Amino acid sequence: MKEFIITICNGTTCVNKGAHRLQEVLKEKLEKAGLTEKVKINISGCLGMCDKGPMMIVYPGYTIYGGITEEDVSEIVEEHIINNRPIARLAVQEEKLFNRFFRIFGDTEFFGKQLRIALRNCGIIDPENIDDYIALRGYEALAEILTNKTPQEVVDEVKKSGLRGRGGGGFPTGTKWQFTANEESDLKYVVCNADEGDPGAFMDRSAIEGDPHTVLEGMAIGGYAIGASKGIVYIRAEYPLAIKRLEKAIKAARENDFLGKNILGSDFSFDIEIRLGAGAFVCGEETALIHSIEGRRGTPRPRPPYPAVSGLFGKPTLINNVETFANIPVIILDGGGWFSTVGTEKSKGTKVFALAGKIHNTGLIEVPMGTTLREIVYDIGGGLPNGKEFKAIQTGGPSGGCLPVEYLDTPIDYESLAKAGSIMGSGGMIVIDEDSCMVDIAKFFLQFTQDESCGKCTPCREGTKRMFEILTRITEGKGKAGDIEKLERLGNMIKKASLCGLGQSAPNPVLSTIKNFREEYEEHINEKKCRAGVCKALVGYTITDNCVGCGACKRVCPVGAIEGTKKEKHIIDSNKCIKCGACIDTCKFNAIVKS
């Protein structure tokens, strides 16, 4: 009889932080202590608390341990398992909160405001074991529709749920399913878009790594609803763990009759294969994705015709994002009606975000639509570290906008974010503090989209390049009067005239920072000043009277820009200084300042 279950998080971050090694150590220790009969070791997908990895949960009691070392493992075995005394030092949870959805979540502040639907099994089940999934009502939704629902009833249920595409566009999923179902064709496809490419975003990767079967089940349900027999998961090749788990899951699903011919004895046949993307951001755009699967250059084409009418190899194709599919089994099991009670009037359900940047708790979260940005930053994210001031939050990845402090009470839904000048996007969320220069941030994101432009349409190919050049000269102190207006003029044109969503949203970081932080742009151009001290060309280093003449800065300066005799105030030669910041980091007396 097992008395304890220890679940080790096997998400990519925890694996990188040594989860596999910890598992071996744990196994050894348990064997040594003769406890193998008493303790079961499980693995799970991403728990979301990525900055605290490697993670471990001990049941019963749902004690979550983070930042575990090999020595800690011995302590856990001795103290927690043998002496039954949970180790407060290693536990990440604070006070116990109300149990909101699934039993383990709700134990900490981090999970307190979260509601997990798409990620409901992530961190709980072993993603490589189909029985774990089945035990938590896995494939029940598929069995339910195959026995009790017509395809149209499934489409209606999805429509009723109010679910909208989680890839960024926010198009009503049920309507998309209806369009594809309405088409007559001998062959239709279901494509799962797992070509996640936003810098710093890992929602889809974690969802697949943590619970691959829910995506497969969602796709199979979609296949039944629209009358498709083939499914394809288009996933980027840089996600080896997700691919491995997906392959394993597809195999297990076939063996258990959840995929393949005559699924569960029904007339419905549906199988899924994996196609790897080569890492082009634009291939997340559905028509470019289709081209890529077809073996052509990954560039978008004008729509209409939409993929629902003419998609992969010219056949009607349903394309949804990973997270969208992950919601489907819950909608079938608990009903579209229940799902629609979560969220706001026009945005139903939850949304997964990858929380990153200058924030305490970075990681993966899932919150009900309508949660405010403030709740995410301060309640879930734990606020900004080092007592720094909040400056902005960037939502929607490189195509999104930067929202300043006035917008912190914006409830998260498609419309509110758009109204505020940003987008929902696929779920990247980056917190920016006072140490960041908004012009530099805008330049960073624009450089990304400009690099990732496919080069097909003029506004995106040429226009983002020119915007990037203007931003570069502003950050180099060569900005000219009229540059802001040029950025706005180009940005607005590119948004309205570009061929695909990449170009149509590429100017967002620039336009939103101009709108919300115009004074920073003006300072850069008119006063040649960067208030955050980020733009090197605009920053001068000087040594104040705090200097005691210790010479540490002089020794560390890589270009010999600092002069001075011992015990006397040193001086920086601004012509030689490359503004690397090494002297500031070295000075113990806070005597060197940026100006």
Place this chain on the structure above:
Amino acid sequence: MQETITININGKDYKVKPDQTIMQAADSLGFHIPRLCYHPQLSIEGACRVCIVEVEGMKNFAASCAFPIRDGLKVRTNTTELRRARRDIVELILDNHPQDCHTCERDGNCELQNLAYAMGIRKRHFEGERKHYELDISSASVVRDPSKCILCGRCVRMCSEVQGINAINYAYRGFDTVVMPAYNLPFGESICTHCGQCIKVCPTAAFTEKNNTQELFEKLNDDSIVKVVQVAPAVRAAIGESFGLEPGSNMEHEIAAVLRRLGFDYVFDTQFSADLTIMEESSEFLERVGGKGKLPLITSCCPGWINCAEMFYPDMLENISSCKSPMSMMSGVIKTYFAEKNKIDPAKIFSVAVMPCTAKKCESERPQHTVDDMRATDLVITTRELAWMIKSAGIDFINIEGEAYDKPCGMSSGAGAIFGVTGGVMEAALRTAYELYTSETLTEIEFENIRGLEGIKEAKVNLDGTEICVAVAHGLGNAHKLLEIVKKEPGRYHFIEIMACPGGCIGGGGQPYPSGNYIPLDPECLNKRAKALYAIDRKNTIRRSHENPEIQRLYREYLQRPLSEKSHELLHTHYEAREPKGIVSGELKNLLE
């Protein structure tokens, strides 16, 4: 009655045909929406974004070339915001384009230049880094200048969709995107067939023919050589367009006059050697029908097709007629028969060909075409190059009095003239083959079935009880389709004509850039040029090649008879399979091995 729907353009309702794009509907109503990457015969790219319009209810602009109309659709084509966006888009293209209009080949005939003017770009706002690529002059026929490319992709689609060759495509992404051959091979080593259709559709000068006019001007000033020139049939039907005349204005005699003014000593007509080709090729055909050699026989006049065949149809090379093209036959005759007859040292002859074709430049370099170790054709210029030379030399082409071509190689039958249009070689060959085979006079000599711009055409002819089935394809894409049929049904056809360019030589890669309201590959323009050649045929009293007295004399005095040993030596050639570089194809590899 035809169904119509109502759309609103710029505030006014119009009844239009359904199932069109906004651009097509607007065109039919006389609204010309500016455009760049769009071409009616190519797939919709939607890339340049110059043709954007406002559609009511849409947040963003729509590309009118791609957007389908529906009843009640409200469109604005000329708002202030749109005009500014379009202007800025064209400026962005210009900003990344060499600003060398006054030294550019396409100066005055450049779509980008016209567009910039129409958009009212008088000032640059967004100048920045400009891409620069090396000029690729490795090809004998086509020069690639990627610095001038504006990435409209018309050449890529032309090469792929119309020609089925795929010699060029996009490489790299974003600002670094460039159109190039596979692996950025030198163009001359790529699978390019030299057809020059990329030049025809390019809005700028990213593709041009290899220009040989300077060299020719120098030769024309050299008194120590004898300058001989020949003019292909299709040239006369098109060159007038470069001087503001309508397509299809027949300039055959004006060309003869102007070439003499330019300094040529002898002006010959390639239509003469077209007749010669017919003598040889129809004899070869009848020999093959009689059991000697492979059927179907495929014509060999077109160098673009020969390049294509050597790379992509190595197993069909034996089907191709061993006849040289009319140009190369003429050059051979010039440096032998003509030289002997006029007591000129053939080494002193500089033989020039004016061709509607870029691939002829490549053909003239073929080692198989040498005569006594001399190059047969010393230089090829295109129709466009000749037009430029006339302008450059300041000759009043339009008003010049026409002159006759020189003897002996200046006389031709009507059959020689129609070589320049798709189906013409076949028609000419049938006129002669029928009479050689049956010894009867052919009463109905105009083969309507194989005329016109249909991609693949067929006809049946009864040769004394033997039914002969012939087929004609123009455009290499159609050739691919026809040869697929041949592979499936080897016995279906006896004789096949293939021309690499859409429309045949009248649509050649060396023909004038479109003028007036014509667009590249305009069917109306091609039809007018074709009509001119058919008219030349009709007004000729001699319409069968074997009735050309100068051809009869050539055989009598020099060649003896078609397919004689002398003929074989001078007028026939062979083909060699070539590896299509940059392409790995198991099937082709096996064929080559």
